[in-house]
Amino acid sequence: MKMKLLIIGLFSLLIASVTLAVDSTKPSTHNSTWEKQHGQAAKTNMSECLMCHEERSECIACHEDTAPRSHTVTFVNKTHGLEARWNRTTCQTCHKQDFCDSCHETAYPMSHARANFASGVQTDPGSHCGTSCVIPVGNWSNTPAKNCIVCHKTRPMTKAGALHTMK
Amino acid sequence: MRKSLINLITVFSLFLALPAFAYVGDAYVTPDSWSKHVNANGIKASLNGLDFGDSGILKIGLTTRATMKFGEDEDWSIYQYARLRLSDAKLGQGTVNVNLNMRGAYDSLPSIGGSTMDGISASQQGSSYNQFYDGLYTSRKYDEYTRLNGHYDGNFRIYQANVEFKKVVPYTDIAAGRIYLNNLDMYKIDGGSLHFDTCDYFKLDVYGGLPVSYYSNLKTSVVGAALEVPIAVSGTKIRAEYNYFMHEDGGDFNTHVAKGRIDQNLNFPDIISSNIYLEGAIVGKAMLYEAGLDANIDASRTGVSAYIAGQYDKNTGDINPYVSMYEDMLGGSSEYVMGGVMLTQGITDYVIVGVGWETRFNFSEAYGDRDYQRVFGNVDLVGLIHKNNYLSLIVDWYDVAEYKRQDSNSKVMGGFRMTQVFTDRIEGWVGVNVQNYQYRNSPIKSYPQYGEEVLNLSERNENTTMAYIGAMYRPVDWCVLQLDYTYEYADLFKSADLQPDIHTVSIWANFIW
Numbered sequence: 001m002k003m004k005l006l007i008i009g010l011f012s013l014l015i016a017s018v019t020l021a022v023d024s025t026k027p028s029t030h031n032s033t034w035e036k037q038h039g040q041a042a043k044t045n046m047s048e049c050l051m052c053h054e055e056r057s058e059c060i061a062c063h064e065d066t067a068p069r070s071h072t073v074t075f076v077n078k079t080h081g082l083e084a085r086w087n088r089t090t091c092q093t094c095h096k097q098d099f100c101d102s103c104h105e106t107a108y109p110m111s112h113a114r115a116n117f118a119s120g121v122q123t124d125p126g127s128h129c130g131t132s133c134v135i136p137v138g139n140w141s142n143t144p145a146k147n148c149i150v151c152h153k154t155r156p157m158t159k160a161g162a163l164h165t166m167k
Numbered sequence: 168m169r170k171s172l173i174n175l176i177t178v179f180s181l182f183l184a185l186p187a188f189a190y191v192g193d194a195y196v197t198p199d200s201w202s203k204h205v206n207a208n209g210i211k212a213s214l215n216g217l218d219f220g221d222s223g224i225l226k227i228g229l230t231t232r233a234t235m236k237f238g239e240d241e242d243w244s245i246y247q248y249a250r251l252r253l254s255d256a257k258l259g260q261g262t263v264n265v266n267l268n269m270r271g272a273y274d275s276l277p278s279i280g281g282s283t284m285d286g287i288s289a290s291q292q293g294s295s296y297n298q299f300y301d302g303l304y305t306s307r308k309y310d311e312y313t314r315l316n317g318h319y320d321g322n323f324r325i326y327q328a329n330v331e332f333k334k335v336v337p338y339t340d341i342a343a344g345r346i347y348l349n350n351l352d353m354y355k356i357d358g359g360s361l362h363f364d365t366c367d368y369f370k371l372d373v374y375g376g377l378p379v380s381y382y383s384n385l386k387t388s389v390v391g392a393a394l395e396v397p398i399a400v401s402g403t404k405i406r407a408e409y410n411y412f413m414h415e416d417g418g419d420f421n422t423h424v425a426k427g428r429i430d431q432n433l434n435f436p437d438i439i440s441s442n443i444y445l446e447g448a449i450v451g452k453a454m455l456y457e458a459g460l461d462a463n464i465d466a467s468r469t470g471v472s473a474y475i476a477g478q479y480d481k482n483t484g485d486i487n488p489y490v491s492m493y494e495d496m497l498g499g500s501s502e503y504v505m506g507g508v509m510l511t512q513g514i515t516d517y518v519i520v521g522v523g524w525e526t527r528f529n530f531s532e533a534y535g536d537r538d539y540q541r542v543f544g545n546v547d548l549v550g551l552i553h554k555n556n557y558l559s560l561i562v563d564w565y566d567v568a569e570y571k572r573q574d575s576n577s578k579v580m581g582g583f584r585m586t587q588v589f590t591d592r593i594e595g596w597v598g599v600n601v602q603n604y605q606y607r608n609s610p611i612k613s614y615p616q617y618g619e620e621v622l623n624l625s626e627r628n629e630n631t632t633m634a635y636i637g638a639m640y641r642p643v644d645w646c647v648l649q650l651d652y653t654y655e656y657a658d659l660f661k662s663a664d665l666q667p668d669i670h671t672v673s674i675w676a677n678f679i680w
Contacts, residue, residue, distance in 0.1 A: 024196055024198065024199060025199060026196050026197070026199060027196070028194045028195075028196050029463075030196055030197060030201070031194065031195040031196055031197055031470075031511075031519075032195070032197055032201070032519070032521075032545060032547050032557075032559050033470060033472070033509065033511055033521060033545075034197070035205055036472070036509065036523075037461055037472060040442075040444065040459060040461055041442075041461070042353075043351060043428070043444070043446075044404070044430045044432075044442055044444060045404075045430075046349070046353070053212070054252065054254070055212060055213060055226070055228075055250060055252045055266065055268065056266075056268070056327070056347065057210055057212050057213075057228070057250055057268060058202065058210075058212060060268055060326050060327075061202075061206060061208040061210050062202065062205060062206045062208065064326060065208060065210070065248075065270065065326070066206055066207065066208040067206075068205055068206045069204070069205060069206060069207060069598075069600070069633065069635065069653070070205075072602070072631045072633050072655055072657070073631070073655050073657045073659070073660070073669055074602070074604070074629060074631040074657045074658075074659045075631075077657075077659060078604075078629070078659055079578070079604050079606075079629075082567075082576055082578075082604070082606055083578075084493065084497065085497060085534070085536065085537050086527070086537050086539050086565065086567055086576075087505070087527060087539075088492055088493050088497060088500065088536075089476075089492070091493075092492060092493075096380065096488065096489060096491070097488050097491045097493050097494075097495060097496060098380045098382045098383040098385060098488055099380075099381075099382050100493065100496060101382075101383070101495075101496065102382040102383055104496075147534070149496075149534075150496050150497070153495070
């Protein structure tokens with residue numbers, strides 16, 4: 001499948017590579033550092049950008065429609081959380097909090113899938129009691145176990161329906 | 168792994184063997200399709216358009232994308248993007264513009280809310296293409312549209328849909344519908360805006376409506392005004408704006424956002440083009456500032472960028488979700504200062520070298536805020552290894568310091584991006600990107616007295632390799648085709664006993680007029 005597609009792609013490349021003269025339609029600001037600089041340029045003078053990007057379809061494509069290549073599988077499943085904590089303003093450029101929450105409501109970390117994770121018995125290997133959540137706290141929403149609160153907004157309920165005990 | 172390497176090498180050598188001619192551009196301008204290294208999206212902007220009435224121009228674009236993903240499991244999706252822009256249609260003394268950008272999608276794994284904790288039943292249900300890859304699909308399940316429709320993953324969205332009346336009413340531009348506002352944050356709202364352009368000394372925008380979210384009901388409306396004072400003689404632009412976000416739940420969710428910005432440009436043709444900016448903001452209870460410089464010294468082929476930004480005080484309590492800096496998730500963004508510089512130097516017409524540094528310092532502890540140093544660099548070879556070729560070698564390194572209960576992290580990324588322009592109808596690109604992350608499974612230090620699982624807290628050293636190759640072909644003016652193949656290898660999956668290789672093939676067909 002993959003090979004086939006590659007071959008077709010290459011073939012069409014070969015056929016067409018005989019025409020000449022190529023015009024770049026981009027202005028000279030668009031060099032390889034433009035990815036980092038265009039944001040400020042847009043803030044400075046958006047009307048200039050709109051002369052060419054009149055439909056904004058390029059802006060939409062990167063900022064709203066399709067996840068960038070930097071969002072690798074590892075990024076989505078783990079490291080985006082780390083990066084968001086290094087510099088949350090970079091994510092703010094393209095994401096509001098509603099986006100993050102919508103996923104955190106149902107997507108769980110890999111740790112949750114291991115055997116016995118739901119067990120409330122501290123000595124069970126795999127129990128969630130063996131995570132950072134065990135740090136003594138006086139108040140659920142002010143615990144240093146913030147990496148659970150990223151997704152669990154409120155003090156959790158146990159299976160029996162009671163509020164989770166605090167350490 | 169090996170197979171795709173061979174593919175890459177084959178294609179690489181093909182690039183070198185084909186004849187090509189210089190794409191005409193100034194300085195170190197990158198080829199047209201350079202954005203494909205940042206985002207594979209293959210939507211092409213519309214063309215010159217069709218005549219509409221006396222003076223109007225109608226541009227239409229239709230894009231179909233088919234994506235096939237395979238690794239542990241298979242998934243495919245089809246997506247349709249449509250856009251329309253009518254510009255400059257005469258009406259009275261003025262003109263009318265119409266903009267529409269929207270998309271819909273069908274995914275082969277449309278079931279909603281099927282994720283389960285035990286993974287096995289999740290994969291049997293086919294609710295996720297990989298039980299640990301669930302996250303990728305979950306965000307889509309919670310699309311507002313999908314929620315409304317229960318099972319069908321239509322993923323329908325309207326990016327913008329509006330009408331603009333320019334100077335139909337003298338000195339006034341009126342826009343209504345789903346619009347991007349003409350303010351510093353480019354908010355997107357369902358509503359209207361009035362732009363008054365009565366004299367050369369100031370311009371005023373007044374607007375109101377409902378901020379747009381594709382993921383949830385924000386329960387928020389906004390009103391605001393933005394004032395711009397351009398001083399043409401000195402190349403200065405002064406702006407001030409105020410926005411009030413109102414939330415159904417009231418309290419601090421009713422949030423004030425005020426911003427001011429001064430831009431000063433300094434341009435001497437062929438010598439230097441530069442801009443200095445100064446921005447200040449009040450978001451809820453927090454005050455933020457930023458100052459920076461972007462300059463291109465054409466005479467010496469040097470580029471300089473520098474900035475400093477920070478936050479004075481913290482947003483304690485609630486803040487409107489539309490302007491939140493993830494306060495509800497990461498805790499109140501605490502007081503910080505960050506800054507950076509970036510220098511690029513061109514050497515002859517063929518080589519550019521760039522280096523950059525960035526750092527952040529936080530004054531107080533919050534879960535979401537870490538001190539770090541970042542160093543990055545690039546070496547670009549422009550038409551050096553082959554005519555009409557742009558090759559950029561990149562590195563990016565983050566070192567995140569240990570902080571009280573939090574362990575240190577690091578990230579190193581290295582790779583290259585290369586685009587070859589073959590003709591004015593064909594461009595191809597290829598890139599490789601290797602990332603290494605070092606972190607502990609839990610970001611919070613171990614407290615062995617509570618019997619934590621040692622394995623889970625052990626230091627992790629995770630690699631991800633991504634390689635992609637693609638091409639764009641325009642057989643006729645009104646049609647652009649694009650093909651992109653991405654390969655990813657993830658240690659993270661391997662250590663979870665899963666297939667670490669993931670392949671994605673996407674094809675786009677654009678029809679544009």
